[in-house]
Amino acid sequence: MGYQKIQVPSEGSKISFNADGSLNVPNNPIIPYIEGDGIGVDVTPPMIEVIDAAVAKAYGGEKKISWMEVYAGEKATTVYDADTWLPEETLEAFKEFCVGIKGPLTTPVGGGIRSLNVAIRQELDLYVCQRPVQWFTGVPSPVLKPHEVDMVIFRENSEDIYAGVEWKAGTPEADKIIKFLREEMGVTKIRFPENCGIGVKPVSEEGTKRLVRKALQYTVDNDRDSLTLVHKGNIMKFTEGAFKDWGYEVAKEEFGAELLDGGPWMQFKNPRTGKQIIVKDVIADAMLQQILLRPAEYSVIATLNLNGDYLSDALAAEVGGIGIAPGANISDEVAVFEATHGTAPKYAGQDKVNPGSLILSGEMMLRHMGWTEAADLVLKGMSGAIDAKTVTYDFHRLMDGATLVKASEFGKAIIKAMA
Numbered sequence: 001m002g003y004q005k006i007q008v009p010s011e012g013s014k015i016s017f018n019a020d021g022s023l024n025v026p027n028n029p030i031i032p033y034i035e036g037d038g039i040g041v042d043v044t045p046p047m048i049e050v051i052d053a054a055v056a057k058a059y060g061g062e063k064k065i066s067w068m069e070v071y072a073g074e075k076a077t078t079v080y081d082a083d084t085w086l087p088e089e090t091l092e093a094f095k096e097f098c099v100g101i102k103g104p105l106t107t108p109v110g111g112g113i114r115s116l117n118v119a120i121r122q123e124l125d126l127y128v129c130q131r132p133v134q135w136f137t138g139v140p141s142p143v144l145k146p147h148e149v150d151m152v153i154f155r156e157n158s159e160d161i162y163a164g165v166e167w168k169a170g171t172p173e174a175d176k177i178i179k180f181l182r183e184e185m186g187v188t189k190i191r192f193p194e195n196c197g198i199g200v201k202p203v204s205e206e207g208t209k210r211l212v213r214k215a216l217q218y219t220v221d222n223d224r225d226s227l228t229l230v231h232k233g234n235i236m237k238f239t240e241g242a243f244k245d246w247g248y249e250v251a252k253e254e255f256g257a258e259l260l261d262g263g264p265w266m267q268f269k270n271p272r273t274g275k276q277i278i279v280k281d282v283i284a285d286a287m288l289q290q291i292l293l294r295p296a297e298y299s300v301i302a303t304l305n306l307n308g309d310y311l312s313d314a315l316a317a318e319v320g321g322i323g324i325a326p327g328a329n330i331s332d333e334v335a336v337f338e339a340t341h342g343t344a345p346k347y348a349g350q351d352k353v354n355p356g357s358l359i360l361s362g363e364m365m366l367r368h369m370g371w372t373e374a375a376d377l378v379l380k381g382m383s384g385a386i387d388a389k390t391v392t393y394d395f396h397r398l399m400d401g402a403t404l405v406k407a408s409e410f411g412k413a414i415i416k417a418m419a
């Protein structure tokens, strides 16, 4: 399509799909990226530099990414107009080019615009938020055995209270919903019905099953030994509880899982390796304790949107913090890779923060594209830079004898360590 402000690179071509549903990645793919608000200016350039260096080293010039800037957030309001935060053509570009990456975008608390990050996930139906949590040797950690932390969160990305279906206290809309609940639905448990905000938590069978299906398939493909459904189903029975029940149903109906010792846990054999896979569930509050005290017992996690948000940052803290926690938002057609952290406004523009989260999101992107040699080099570079104790402020403040480097210098240290 013709774009208004987006400059499509003259070199390069689109990633597309083969008839069997696999990705067809040309040697010179065009990859759209959003720089991001706040520290976006600090982490996006090193990400591009590191990914380009890994691709060049892995393929000796045979492959190369053509980066294409697309706009969202504050930058969009300057490139387009003051009211345009998420241009339609940005979404179109992600759809057309199938694979992209983004820096963080600001969301005001309380009032103002709704989350652009959530809007991108909703508009493109990126229903899986995949966030791997893995420790790099030498990274400072508050847990005793950080090497035991190796989990992959599959967070449902399109439903739940996170979808933003809510009304402000005192508005006619909130009052109307409260009146309906009390007068037509017999609800007596709204403690203070006057001046009360109301939020809705949609959780569907379809939304749950497509997420859990992806998580179980990942468990099989990556020879993981368990999948844990994390929920608060004791309290929210028909949303979080239903998520658990539908999750077990997918395991039973689509993966042949059977009850383990009378249930509710289940098990099935990995059809690829013959190894046992346990499907279990843990209540969300207990899970926040479990991941600290018994991390070795958890591998793949499937959970609803808000739980997944909380778990992502909590788990990231165990392996060095959100400065190094990557992520991906994936649908059946489009994937947009994204750091777990936000815009950290107090550090914006200082070339100070850890670009590791976005760089590792880039690593996930390369793996998604099938460019595994380049992805492996990014991991090698990251490990090497940390081994050499050349680290940004977040690691430096917790590491003895380390050399403090800027965001851009950390990128260069990664590239140096790829050699």
Ligand SMILES: NC(=O)C1=CN([C@@H]2O[C@H](COP(=O)(O)OP(=O)(O)OC[C@H]3O[C@@H](n4cnc5c(N)ncnc54)[C@H](OP(=O)(O)O)[C@@H]3O)[C@@H](O)[C@H]2O)C=CC1
Binding pocket: 039, 043, 103, 104, 105, 106, 107, 108, 117, 321, 322, 323, 324, 338, 339, 340, 341, 342, 343, 344, 345, 353, 354, 355, 356, 357, 394
């Ligand atoms: N996907 C997205 O785009 C996301 C956007 N946001 C948005 O970002 C804004 C700010 O949110 P906030 O709650 O402050 O959360 P942030 O993730 O932006 O920052 C919280 C703290 O995490 C640490 N941190 C974050 N990024 C890095 C990094 N790259 N390197 C090292 N440390 C880092 C800093 O800790 P310390 O102070 O200890 O140095 C920082 O103060 C909000 O508008 C929020 O809505 C939030 C999350 C995700």
Ligand SMILES: O=C(O)CCC(=O)C(=O)O
Binding pocket: 105, 106, 107, 115, 116, 117, 118, 309, 312, 340, 342
């Ligand atoms: O969209 C936002 O502002 C916050 C999103 C967030 O924290 C996340 O997805 O992890």
Ligand SMILES: [Mg+2]
Binding pocket: 309, 310, 312, 313, 340
């Ligand atoms: Mg978050």
